[in-house]
Amino acid sequence: MHMLSHAEASEKFIANQERTDWHDDTLWFVRAKRDKASKLLPEWEALREQASQIKEHMLSNLPQYLLEFEANAQANGVQVHWAKDAHEHNEIVYSIIQKHGDKALVKSKSMLTEECHLNAYLEQRGIDVVDTDLGERIVQFRKEVPSHIVLPAIHLKKEDVGETFHQHLGTPKGNKDPQFLTEAARIHLREKFLEAKVAITGVNFAVAETGEFVVCTNEGNADMGAHLSDVHIACMGIEKIIPKRQDLGVFLRLLARSATGQLITTYSSHFAKPRAGQEMHIVLVDNGRSRQLARDEFRNSLKCIRCAACFNTCPVYRRSGGHSYHQPVAGPIGSILAPNFDKKANVDLPFASTLCGSCSNVCPVKINIHEQLWFWRQDLMKEGLAPAGKVLGMKFMAWMMANPTIFRMAGGMGRKVMNWFPFLVNNGLNPWYKQREMPAPPKQSFQEWYKSNRL
Amino acid sequence: MRVALFVPCYIDQFYPQVAIASLELLEKLGCEVTVPAQQTCCGQPMANSGFAHITGGCDTNFETNFSGFDYIVGPSGSCVLHLKEHHPDAKIRASVYEICEFLVDVLKVKSLPAYFPHKVGLHQSCHGQRGLRISSMTELNEKPFSKLTYLLDLVEGCEWKYPERQDECCGFGGTFCVTEEAVSVKMGQDRIQEHQANEVEYIVGADTSCLMHMEGILKRSASNVGVKHIVEILNAHA
Numbered sequence: 001m002h003m004l005s006h007a008e009a010s011e012k013f014i015a016n017q018e019r020t021d022w023h024d025d026t027l028w029f030v031r032a033k034r035d036k037a038s039k040l041l042p043e044w045e046a047l048r049e050q051a052s053q054i055k056e057h058m059l060s061n062l063p064q065y066l067l068e069f070e071a072n073a074q075a076n077g078v079q080v081h082w083a084k085d086a087h088e089h090n091e092i093v094y095s096i097i098q099k100h101g102d103k104a105l106v107k108s109k110s111m112l113t114e115e116c117h118l119n120a121y122l123e124q125r126g127i128d129v130v131d132t133d134l135g136e137r138i139v140q141f142r143k144e145v146p147s148h149i150v151l152p153a154i155h156l157k158k159e160d161v162g163e164t165f166h167q168h169l170g171t172p173k174g175n176k177d178p179q180f181l182t183e184a185a186r187i188h189l190r191e192k193f194l195e196a197k198v199a200i201t202g203v204n205f206a207v208a209e210t211g212e213f214v215v216c217t218n219e220g221n222a223d224m225g226a227h228l229s230d231v232h233i234a235c236m237g238i239e240k241i242i243p244k245r246q247d248l249g250v251f252l253r254l255l256a257r258s259a260t261g262q263l264i265t266t267y268s269s270h271f272a273k274p275r276a277g278q279e280m281h282i283v284l285v286d287n288g289r290s291r292q293l294a295r296d297e298f299r300n301s302l303k304c305i306r307c308a309a310c311f312n313t314c315p316v317y318r319r320s321g322g323h324s325y326h327q328p329v330a331g332p333i334g335s336i337l338a339p340n341f342d343k344k345a346n347v348d349l350p351f352a353s354t355l356c357g358s359c360s361n362v363c364p365v366k367i368n369i370h371e372q373l374w375f376w377r378q379d380l381m382k383e384g385l386a387p388a389g390k391v392l393g394m395k396f397m398a399w400m401m402a403n404p405t406i407f408r409m410a411g412g413m414g415r416k417v418m419n420w421f422p423f424l425v426n427n428g429l430n431p432w433y434k435q436r437e438m439p440a441p442p443k444q445s446f447q448e449w450y451k452s453n454r455l
Numbered sequence: 456m457r458v459a460l461f462v463p464c465y466i467d468q469f470y471p472q473v474a475i476a477s478l479e480l481l482e483k484l485g486c487e488v489t490v491p492a493q494q495t496c497c498g499q500p501m502a503n504s505g506f507a508h509i510t511g512g513c514d515t516n517f518e519t520n521f522s523g524f525d526y527i528v529g530p531s532g533s534c535v536l537h538l539k540e541h542h543p544d545a546k547i548r549a550s551v552y553e554i555c556e557f558l559v560d561v562l563k564v565k566s567l568p569a570y571f572p573h574k575v576g577l578h579q580s581c582h583g584q585r586g587l588r589i590s591s592m593t594e595l596n597e598k599p600f601s602k603l604t605y606l607l608d609l610v611e612g613c614e615w616k617y618p619e620r621q622d623e624c625c626g627f628g629g630t631f632c633v634t635e636e637a638v639s640v641k642m643g644q645d646r647i648q649e650h651q652a653n654e655v656e657y658i659v660g661a662d663t664s665c666l667m668h669m670e671g672i673l674k675r676s677a678s679n680v681g682v683k684h685i686v687e688i689l690n691a692h693a
Contacts (some may be wrong), residue, residue: 038596318637356644381505398510401512407496445467454490
């Protein structure tokens with residue numbers, strides 16, 4: 001199947017203008033809430049700087065902090081596993097489940113397991129995975145993937161959810177009352193929580209000095225799963241480490257304010273050791289992170305705490321929807337993470353931006369996202385991943401701009417036939433003209449005017 | 456003070472009135488202005504498309520034309536930002552200014568003999584705003600300021616308005632405007648709608664590329680709202 005490029009998928013998304021406007025307004029509302037919350041803290045910019053520096057320090061000392069975390073977690077009675085890639089991660093999780101002979105598990109939100117495509121892996125092996133985050137359960141019913149890392153079903157309206165629940169949970173057809181539908185999901189999920197012996201959670205922060213980890217949710221679904229289960233498996237990327245428990249005082253204040261404008265997530269749960277009779281596992285996953293860490297321009301993309309503030313502020317994301325990014329993590333941060341996984345498949349993503357820079361401004365850990373988009377463009381084009389026509393056009397333009405005489409000549413002809421910029425030619429195929437006009441060509445260029453009036 | 460006027464390639468070809476207004480304005484304010492005749496382009500269209508590795512000839516041509524001046528001044532935040540961030544020559548990087556920041560920070564303009572009795576909507580182009588910090592940004596927890604509104608307030612008769620979303624991108628984005636045509640146009644339409652809700656006569660900004668994009672959409676819909684570069688207003692007289 002041909003995977004749609006970001007531009008192609010966006011065009012389809014925008015074809016429904018009403019839904020696009022709704023999507024844009026809804027996420028802009030979240031951005032506005034984030035602005036308000038951040039402006040209530042006089043120390044906001046200092047907090048961002050501190051968070052960025054803690055992560056900088058962590059990245060520079062990652063091996064030692066990982067080993068410290070492992071030792072402390074083991075001392076707490078937690079079993080620690082190392083996975084070099086997605087496949088190893090999935091194998092480890094499956095082997096733990098198999099050992100207990102279970103056929104079903106509950107899972108709270110974990111973008112890492114999305115990145116590793118764990119659900120598909122387990123389902124192929126006969127395991128029934130139940131996503132317990134409400135938004136994730138909705139997209140799971142629909143056999144879709146999350147379109148947003150904090151608001152997984154933000155591409156859907158309440159009518160869509162009503163229809164989905166009618167099909168899967170037997171709610172009355174046409175009922176789209178959010179409170180009613182949420183209650184239906186609650187009853188459905190309670191059963192799953194009570195049945196499941198194994199629970200998987202993600203990890204927001206793992207504290208090296210204590211070996212504990214913190215999981216942030218608004219629905220309490222991670223806690224419900226972890227506390228009711230016999231086996232708790234926490235899956236995390238290796239960059240989720242923070243050195244000290246006191247660092248949480250920085251990150252927990254930034255995370256929810258950046259994500260939704262809340263002062264703090266409803267549940268910020270600390271897991272330190274298994275309760276009596278319970279097994280607790282942590283899977284530490286690399287999956288390309290050490291490769292990214294070795295790239296000077298891109299290493300600090302690993303500071304990301306997955307708040308999605310860059311999604312909500314991005315004027316492109318708001319008008320193209322998360323699925324147009326064809327990656328588990330969409331939005332501006334996804335566009336700088338994705339080429340690390342597969343340059344060719346994700347060559348379009350660093351170009352799905354105007355480089356407006358708003359993403360870098362909202363980022364709570366000050367990742368220079370828009371600059372990294374620029375660096376990825378250079379990297380990908382240098383590797384020869386540009387379409388042949390683009391290379392030719394760019395080479396022609398570079399040659400013309402290096403030769404003033406050619407430029408003046410081309411300009412004189414170009415203004416008459418409007419083919420001056422290679423991409424502005426009006427041949428009926430140029431996308432500029434689909435919904436826009438060009439300026440009326442002036443009689444004289446500025447340089448011609450200057451010659452006849454000033455010299 | 457020897458100032459070289461940098462006229463971005465598409466302004467030279469399509470918007471000569473913006474360059475003329477820049478020249479006249481700088482002269483009016485006492486600058487000795489030179490227009491290097493063999494200038495072409497800053498190299499940004501190639502670099503932002505991922506081809507910074509082939510802009511060497513363009514960079515050299517820029518350096519040949521613009522070396523030896525106290526200041527290089529141009530009416531485009533985007534092109535100036537590109538030069539400041541990516542031109543190989545340190546002297547070029549240090550002496551290049553966007554014209555509004557030059558007026559405010561270097562010339563320290565306190566008054567202007569300008570008259571423009573119209574209501575305008577201010578478009579804050581991202582590279583000038585976020586890149587060059589011509590104004591404060593709504594994302595940051597910082598004291599509001601704007602070199603653009605400071606200058607517009609010196610113009611007699613000019614009333615300016617921000618759109619509802621004060622600093623959202625218009626969607627031009629260089630080659631983005633054609634490679635991501637659907638999103639680009641939608642972003643432009645949304646900006647325009649907010650300006651129209653304010654009943655402005657012109658959309659005004661410090662980057663002609665953004666204005667060209669919005670003008671293209673305005674013209675297609677036969678709107679009576681026009682676009683103007685801010686220097687055309689600062690240079691307007693009765």
